[in-house]
Amino acid sequence: MKTATMALLMFVATSAMAHVPDMENFETKPILADLKDLRALNIPVLAKDERIEVGYAIVTPLMQQRIQERSHQVGKCGGFEDLSLDMHVQGAGFNGILDNLAKIQEQNALYDRAPFAPLALEKNAAIESALTEVSEDNLRAYVTWLSSFPSRSNRDAEPNRHVDEMKTRLESMLAESKIPYEISQINHTSTKQRSLKVRLVGSERPNEIVVLGGHLDSINQSWGGGKTAPGADDNASGSANLIEALRILMSKSQPKRTIEIFWYAGEESGLLGSAEIAKQYKAEKKDVVAVLQLDMTLFPGSGELVIGSMTDFTSSWLREYLKAANETYIHARIVDDKCGYGCSDHASWNRQGYPALMPFEATFSKSNKNIHTTRDVITPESNFKHSAAYTKIAVVMGMDLANSDARQPY
Ligand SMILES: [Zn+2]
Known part of the structure; x- marks a missing residue:
């Protein structure tokens, strides 16, 4: 044997x-x-x-x-x-x-067992005001647009059509940015599909990076279901959260740390885009202080504003940070859960030793059962108020964590 x-x-x-x-x-x-x-x-x-x-x-x-x-x-x-x-x-x-x-x-x-005082965030008026700008209508419009592509699969005949169109959209949005930025497509070895990256450059410590990310690709795995893969929840929703977070963050004052927003390629085929990016960052010894992963935020399977926080292959410190941010700003209910290895791109970053966070639309067993089929479209159960909470998490990380010197203490 x-x-x-x-x-x-x-x-x-x-x-x-x-x-x-x-x-x-x-x-x-x-x-x-x-x-x-x-x-x-x-x-x-x-x-x-x-x-x-x-x-x-x-x-x-x-x-x-x-x-x-x-x-x-x-x-x-x-x-x-x-x-x-x-x-x-x-x-x-x-x-x-x-x-x-x-x-x-x-x-x-070990961190979970240590008797630390719980993390607390000090309420900041600028952040509170920014959170009121999160628009459910914008989120609906972005999800409608992204799910209108027949497929965003990395194995599609035109795997970059939506990536190119998204880049064009983001470029016109970024023309209004108050923060110096770079936008680029990232080529991969493992797939013809490209990832998309926007970098909002930090003022004081630009080498310290807060990553906000989610995968832009979709997939259809149903038997005889054709190749249509609208992927509204999985993961037009998380992608939309990131567009909306960018729209708000770029209109605020320049953060001390750099914020990098990623829309990853080929997640559904084995975390292809994020795995290459995280590996590259590790090889270049890049100082990524936190990684937020948004993947499926539209279906409130455990109730409106009940957020599943995945505890496997994520950072205890960031999970505690999420609870503190929630207490101060977001006012949802956070429930710990697990999703198993490789359930999304945070696993790529975690494996390279970077602190990752994965707030999910529900507890794992109550998540959307229509993903990976033609039925993953906007339905009466799609809840943009619920989804807006995930943009708020990204905005808090972009305005609080990216302006602090907080770090994972282990
Ligand atoms: Zn997904």
């Missing part, structure tokens, strides 16, 4: 070294996924860490599809992280990857 596994790994390592992996048209690929999902699907687990319930496997396209289907069934957006580029660059260091992940989780658990 062990020998067979070793031989398989050597084969993968050798073939990966021979050429750059084509991650959209592959024979087999290495992934990290929730151990429960791998087991439920009888996919051979080559390495695992029971503490964090993460398994490493090599999958065929059919296995990947089954993971995606299962993720969808249990209500996850993503569901696995593609490691093809890691294998290519680093060789078969998957045990190290699992160990690192477990260590990060352990640090978070």
Whole structure:
């Protein structure tokens, strides 16, 4: 058994070294996924860490599809992280990857157990006033527009049509910016789709970065459902939250730290865009102090203004920050929950050691069951008041955290 596994790994390592992996048209690929999902699907687990319930496997396209289907069934957006580029660059260091992940989780658990005074934010009039500018009508308009593309999938024949149109829209919005900015598309090795990035440059400590992000791609996994993938909740909603946050933040005074807003490519195919970006940032030793992930914010499955805060593969410190921000400004109800490894792009940043936060539309089991189908459109249950709370989280992080010297203390 062990020998067979070793031989398989050597084969993968050798073939990966021979050429750059084509991650959209592959024979087999290495992934990290929730151990429960791998087991439920009888996919051979080559390495695992029971503490964090993460398994490493090599999958065929059919296995990947089954993971995606299962993720969808249990209500996850993503569901696995593609490691093809890691294998290519680093060789078969998957045990190290699992160990690192477990260590990060352990640090978070220690922080949770430590008797710190709870975080508190001091109320700031400028932030309070900015939060009143969050417009539900704008959010509805952005979601309507983004979900009108037939598909935003990275495997679509035109995977960048909506990315290009979004860039044009943001450029005209940014013409009014009071803050120096840069806007760019990011090319990837793992997918033809590009990510989009807006950088609002900080005044005093521009090298310290607050990341606000969400994935712009969509997917349709339903059998015989055609290729239409409106993705209104998943994730036009989080993308819209970020556009609205940008509109408000760029009209305020320049923050001390830099704010970077990302709309990631190819999340639904294994966190492709965010994984490359986070890896690149780590390699360049970029000082990212916080990462907010917004993925699905439109369906209030646990009730209006009930926010699920995912506690796995996120930062304890940022989760506490969210609770403090909520107490002072947002006034929603925060409920802790888990979504399993790789449920969204925050996993990419977490794995590189950056503090991440994942406030979600509901508790995990109560989230929108229509995602990844043609039915993920604006419906009578879509709730823009609920969704507006997530823009408010982004605005608070952009105006409070990006103006402070607060950092994860571990
Ligand atoms: Zn999603």
